Amino acid sequence: ETGVTQTPRHLVMGMTNKKSLKCEQHLGHNAMYWYKQSAKKPLELMFVYSLEERVENNSVPSRFSPECPNSSHLFLHLHTLQPEDSALYLCASSQETRTGELFFGEGSRLTVL
Amino acid sequence: AQSVAQPEDQVNVAEGNPLTVKCTYSVSGNPYLFWYVQYPNRGLQFLLKYITGDNLVKGSYGFEAEFNKSQTSFHLKKPSALVSDSALYFCAVRALFRGYSTLTFGKGTMLLVSP
Numbered sequence: 001e002t003g004v005t006q007t008p009r010h011l012v013m014g015m016t017n018k019k020s021l022k023c024e025q026h027l028g029h030n031a032m033y034w035y036k037q038s039a040k041k042p043l044e045l046m047f048v049y050s051l052e053e054r055v056e057n058n059s060v061p062s063r064f065s066p067e068c069p070n071s072s073h074l075f076l077h078l079h080t081l082q083p084e085d086s087a088l089y090l091c092a093s094s095q096e097t098r099t100g101e102l103f104f105g106e107g108s109r110l111t112v113l
Numbered sequence: 114a115q116s117v118a119q120p121e122d123q124v125n126v127a128e129g130n131p132l133t134v135k136c137t138y139s140v141s142g143n144p145y146l147f148w149y150v151q152y153p154n155r156g157l158q159f160l161l162k163y164i165t166g167d168n169l170v171k172g173s174y175g176f177e178a179e180f181n182k183s184q185t186s187f188h189l190k191k192p193s194a195l196v197s198d199s200a201l202y203f204c205a206v207r208a209l210f211r212g213y214s215t216l217t218f219g220k221g222t223m224l225l226v227s228p
Contacts, residue, residue: 004156033215043203043218050213057210090156100145100207100214104156 003027006091006105014113015081021108023074023091030095032074033102034066037088049074081112115140115208117187119219126194127227134189134222136204145207146187147216148178152200160202163187174198194226 004025013019025032034046048055049068063085065077074091088109092102117138126132138144145164149157161172168180178189189202201223205216 006156031213040220042220045210045215045217048210048213048215055211055213092157094214100216101147101159101162102157102216103159104149106156107154109154 004091004093004103004105006089006108008108009106010109010111012111012113013078013081015083017081018077018079020078021076021089021091021110023076023105025072025074025091025093025103027093027103028095029093029103030071031093032068032071033092033094034074034076035090035092037090037107039087043090046076078110081110083112086110086112115144115206115217117146117204117206117217117219119202119204119222121222122220123223123225125225125227128196129193132191132194132198132224132226134202134204134224136187136189136219138185138187138204138206140206144187146178146180147205147207148172148176148187148189149203149205149218150174150200151203151221157203160189194224196226196228199224199226 007022031050036044046060047066063080067075088107090107091105094102147162148160151157160176161170163170163180171177176191201221203221204219208217
């Protein structure tokens with residue numbers, strides 16, 4: 001298996017639920033990213049992990065909690081979300097020391113009821 | 114701060130005609146520029162990039178882009194559009210986020226190719 005794999009592809013959750021999105025990259029990269037894509041808005045960078053060190057975007061609410069146990073896996077833990085958090089969540093990876101090209105997964109479509 | 118702008122929300126073109134999707138950039142220093150495509154319910158796929166060298170960059174699926182430093186533009190082009198090219202196209206620029214390399218994206222341009 002190659003590339004960047006995200007699971008689940010679709011997730012529906014209530015505002016009181018706790019769920020997690022998973023991302024796995026098979027490219028040998030050393031940086032991983034979470035982006036949020038909402039309708040009619042630019043892609044929003046949420047988190048960067050480089051060599052497993054987290055770089056925060058302070059505008060992201062604390063109800064989103066990332067975890068990167070190793071350079072191949074990235075999680076986004078979700079709790080007490082709001083309906084406006086409904087979006088496509090995209091994971092990406094890159095070889096950080098190179099030209100900055102990102103490789104994206106297929107995304108996880110999240111709906112918060 | 115590094116940024117890109119895509120002035121058109123949507124571009125319509127007939128199949129077989131040439132297409133152009135516009136992008137302008139604002140960066141300090143030399144820009145690293147990218148184009149990505151997104152099909153419905155899919156992730157972003159890399160098309161091409163400009164780092165340095167020839168101003169005309171060739172990429173996947175017959176697409177190319179022309180880097181113009183004086184106009185700070187990086188327009189995506191294809192000589193003959195296909196219906197299957199209909200998708201959402203994103204221009205992006207390499208940016209540093211707290212010292213780490215990331216991409217900053219434009220808002221996207223929907224390309225619709227009619228038969």
